[in-house]
Amino acid sequence: MRVESLSLQNFRNYERLTLSCPDFLNVFIGQNAQGKTNLLETMIVLATGRSLRAARDAEMVRWGAEEAHVSADIARELGPVRIEMRLRAGVGKRVLVNGNPLRRLADLFGYLNVVSFTPDDLQLVKGSPSYRRQFLDYEIAQVSPAYRDHLVRYNRVLKQRNSLLRAIADGEASPAALEPWEPQLVEHGSRVIVKRAEMIASLSPLASEIHRRITQGSERLTLEYRPFFLAEDEPVEEGLQDLDHIRLRFVEKLHRLRRAEIQRGTSLVGPQRDDVLFKVNGVDARIFGSQGQQRTTVLSCKLAEIRYMEEQVGEPPVLLLDDVMSELDASRRSFLVGEVQDRVQTFITSAYAGDLGESLLARARLFHIRQGQVYTPG
16 A cells, blocks of 8 residues: 655645645654644544544644645555545535545545554553553554444434533433433444454554564563453453443443442443543553653564555555654664564654664655645656
8 A cells, every 4th residue: 555646735834736646655854833843734634534633623624725636546456545634614524536426424444554653653651541542543543444333323312422422421311311321322333342352462462472573472461351341450351342242341340430420410321430440560651660661662563564454455555654763763763664674664753864874875766845835856
């Protein structure tokens, strides 16, 4: 899978740009606030329909413009794909794939698969559980239409249930009003949990093998999925991939916490409270891992994401590395590039070429970015 060309019009700080980029390794050099990250954001938006940086579409439209247009031509083993998207504040997105409009934005997933790695991803280990849940959702949604559907449905039911819980807490509704929503909450939530458990079961050995090679066998990494119903000191149980078992645990927790939920006016059960533990040599890396161990863990997981996605869809995704190379030491940078070179199309942004090393630059197609303009050397 490769992005062969990229076009932007009135997107962020780009008035108009058409970029040819069929090479496997593409490097963009530029100072901060010149538009490096905006280029990578374009590919994420075309892949998933949403930005990891913008809460509203209007934030992605160039100041003074009414709408933005972005598009990409993608080479895939099953044939070429062209994705076109129009973003207009207050109207939403209009998406065409190979000239055909998509009925739902969720149908966009799967045409372009991406794995992104930014300095914020270093929070994956030491940050809040929300980072880790986003990691799960972002990865699985790109390869599983069923997961996307259940997650969307679950979040819709959860929103309605939280609204009811607030009304009950305020004396404006009866607890009996919750009952019609709970079968849907349990069904969609349980299917989300099962798929997350399956993903971690697949990802953990991949990340462990990569981590072992980075550390030359001195450390062992394991990933542990912690659904909401497990107590902090409760060992991981068998059956996390058994749908009936998960439904049962869900209902048990729902009944046990009903009174507390009504008192607080919010849902205390469900996959929105799941977490993932990263253990190095059996110890929680979030609490006891050194900064170096935490960074090696994140790098291992990102490279494992690529392998997982390749196993799921049959070809590697596009890798986006946004100002992350300066966060890694020379040995980790070298390992990262060695894992993906000539196999995974990679886009790298950096403020300084010196952060990348001469050997990487010698193999890359180099671009310079200045005030929303892209130049090639010479």
